[in-house]
Amino acid sequence: xxxxxxxxxxxxxxxxxxxxxxxxxxxxxxxxxxxxxxxxxxxxxxxxxxxxxxxxxxxxxxxxxxxxxxxxxxxxxxxxxxxxxxxxxxxxxxxxxxxxxxxxxxxxx
Amino acid sequence: xxxxxxxxxxxxxxxxxxxxxxxxxxxxxxxxxxxxxxxxxxxxxxxxxxxxxxxxxxxxxxxxxxxxxxxxxxxxxxxxxxxxxxxxxxxxxxxxxxxxxxxxxxxxxxxxx
Numbered sequence: 001x002x003x004x005x006x007x008x009x010x011x012x013x014x015x016x017x018x019x020x021x022x023x024x025x026x027x028x029x030x031x032x033x034x035x036x037x038x039x040x041x042x043x044x045x046x047x048x049x050x051x052x053x054x055x056x057x058x059x060x061x062x063x064x065x066x067x068x069x070x071x072x073x074x075x076x077x078x079x080x081x082x083x084x085x086x087x088x089x090x091x092x093x094x095x096x097x098x099x100x101x102x103x104x105x106x107x108x109x
Numbered sequence: 110x111x112x113x114x115x116x117x118x119x120x121x122x123x124x125x126x127x128x129x130x131x132x133x134x135x136x137x138x139x140x141x142x143x144x145x146x147x148x149x150x151x152x153x154x155x156x157x158x159x160x161x162x163x164x165x166x167x168x169x170x171x172x173x174x175x176x177x178x179x180x181x182x183x184x185x186x187x188x189x190x191x192x193x194x195x196x197x198x199x200x201x202x203x204x205x206x207x208x209x210x211x212x213x214x215x216x217x218x219x220x221x222x
Contacts, residue, residue, distance in 0.1 A: 004151075031207070034210060034211075041215075041216070042215060042216070043113075043199050043201075043213030043214050043215050043216050044152075044199075044211075044213050045213070046210040046211065046212070049210055087151075087152070089152075091207075095206045095207060096154055096157070096167065096168075097142075097152070097154065097211065099144075099151040099152040099153075100151055101149060101150065101151040102151065
C-alpha cells in the first residue's frame with residue numbers, strides 16, 4: 001500500500017536554530033515527491049518537486065533532498081515567518097497525490 | 110489572474126441538507142480535484158477530473174457528487190450532509206495528470222450540525 005509518513009508531528013525552534021523535517025514513503029513507481037507549505041486558514045502552497053534519489057532543491061532558507069526511501073526538508077537559520085505546516089506528498093504510478101499528515105513548525109523569536 | 114477560487118469560505122449545514130461547494134479556475138488546467146482535510150488525517154482525495162466531461166472517484170467519494178461541464182468549473186455536491194462531513198475542503202488544479210505541482214484554493218470550512 002502506498003504510504004507517506006512525516007515526522008515529527010510538531011516542532012518548535014528558536015529563531016536561527018536549524019533543523020530538518022522528515023518524509024518517509026512507500027510507493028510503487030514514484031513519479032515525484034512534493035513539498036508544500038500551508039499557513040493557517042489557507043490552501044497548501046507549492047515549494048519543491050524532487051524526482052530522483054540524490055536530487056536537491058533550494059529556496060531561501062529551505063533545502064529539500066531525496067533518497068530512495070525518504071525526503072528531508074532542511075531549514076537553515078529559520079525566522080518566525082517560516083512558521084507553518086509543511087506537507088509532503090508523492091505521486092505514485094496511479095498519478096494521484098498521496099499526502100502525509102504534515103509537520104507543524106513554530107519558530108520563536 | 111485569480112488562480113483557483115472556492116466559494117463559500119465558511120458554511121454551516123444541518124444534517125440532511127444538501128449544498129454545492131464551488132470551484133473555479135482561470136489557469137486552463139485540465140486536471141482538477143477535491144480534497145478534504147481533517148486533523149491527523151492529511152489531505153484525502155474525494156473526486157477528480159482529467160478534463161471536461163470526465164470524472165472519477167478518489168479515496169473517500171461516498172456522500173459526494175461531482176460534474177465537469179467546463180474546463181473552468183468543478184463543483185462538489187453534498188447530497189445529504191452528515192456530521193462526518195464536517196471538514197475543510199480544498200479544490201486543486203494541475204496542468205495534467207502527470208507529475209506536476211498542484212495549485213490549491215483557499216478552502217471551504219464546512220460544519221454539519
